[in-house]
Amino acid sequence: SQTIHQWPATLVQPVGSPLSLECTVEGTSNPNLYWYRQAAGRGLQLLFYSIGIDQISSEVPQNLSASRPQDRQFILSSKKLLLSDSGFYLCAWSVLGGRGGSYEQYFGPGTRLTVT
Amino acid sequence: AQSVTQLGSHVSVSEGALVLLRCNYSSSVPPYLFWYVQYPNQGLQLLLKYTTGATLVKGINGFEAEFKKSETSFHLTKPSAHMSDAAEYFCAVSKIYNQGGKLIFGQGTELSVKP
Numbered sequence: 001s002q003t004i005h006q007w008p009a010t011l012v013q014p015v016g017s018p019l020s021l022e023c024t025v026e027g028t029s030n031p032n033l034y035w036y037r038q039a040a041g042r043g044l045q046l047l048f049y050s051i052g053i054d055q056i057s058s059e060v061p062q063n064l065s066a067s068r069p070q071d072r073q074f075i076l077s078s079k080k081l082l083l084s085d086s087g088f089y090l091c092a093w094s095v096l097g098g099r100g101g102s103y104e105q106y107f108g109p110g111t112r113l114t115v116t
Numbered sequence: 117a118q119s120v121t122q123l124g125s126h127v128s129v130s131e132g133a134l135v136l137l138r139c140n141y142s143s144s145v146p147p148y149l150f151w152y153v154q155y156p157n158q159g160l161q162l163l164l165k166y167t168t169g170a171t172l173v174k175g176i177n178g179f180e181a182e183f184k185k186s187e188t189s190f191h192l193t194k195p196s197a198h199m200s201d202a203a204e205y206f207c208a209v210s211k212i213y214n215q216g217g218k219l220i221f222g223q224g225t226e227l228s229v230k231p
Contacts, residue, residue, distance in 0.1 A: 032216060032217045042223075043206070043221055043222070043223040043224050044160075044206070044221045044224075046218060049216045051216055057216060088157075090159055090160070092159075092160075094217050095217075096217045103148065103165070103167060103210075104148075104150055104162050104165050105160075105162075105217075105219055107159035107160040107161070108159050109158060109159045110157070110158065110159050112157065
């Protein structure tokens with residue numbers, strides 16, 4: 001069966017510090033991978049998605065970047081954190097179904113980031 | 117363009133009462149539709165999905181949803197609410213013919229269950 005891991009679970013970082021959040025998927029090959037952010041009391045915002053190694057698409061301009069060095073590894077980074085980067089970060093994976101649409105996405109447990 | 121609207125950001129029901137969470141979508145082609153549940157400080161968990169075939173789909177925890185093309189709706193129901201159902205619920209539609217298999221999520225509905 002497939003599993004998705006995210007770490008760390010919680011993180012408190014000062015403004016201006018770097019960030020690295022990691023996501024790995026087990027039990028599937030060549031998944032689509034996604035990074036989302038949930039700000040307090042708000043919905044899901046898609047930040048990045050990837051259809052393959054080194055193939056990253058950004059959905060919104062921001063202070064963050066993403067990389068996919070291996071097939072089942074997805075990393076979210078920042079060189080200098082802002083207060084507005086605080087939130088709950090979720091990684092997800094999917095496989096494409098018919099008509100190019102995703103049958104469903106499976107989510108990791110999330111990382112709670114607080115920038116102070 | 118595809119979009120998802122969840123009517124009501126907060127819904128409160130009594131334990132044992134019917135749960136009805138509303139979701140309407142817009143899509144130029146038959147979509148794939150999903151409901152997810154999120155408990156505090158956890159990731160999203162898939163409740164159920166509609167891709168093709170039977171329009172009434174059953175999911176986990178006693179939930180079900182019916183795809184109504186004429187009404188462009190995919191409402192989530194449960195006959196009898198349980199305290200453990202208190203959570204945030206998200207409706208989503210899959211972007212079709214778009215690279216990346218992205219989902220479009222509604223803004224979410226927070227369900228409260230009163231004893």
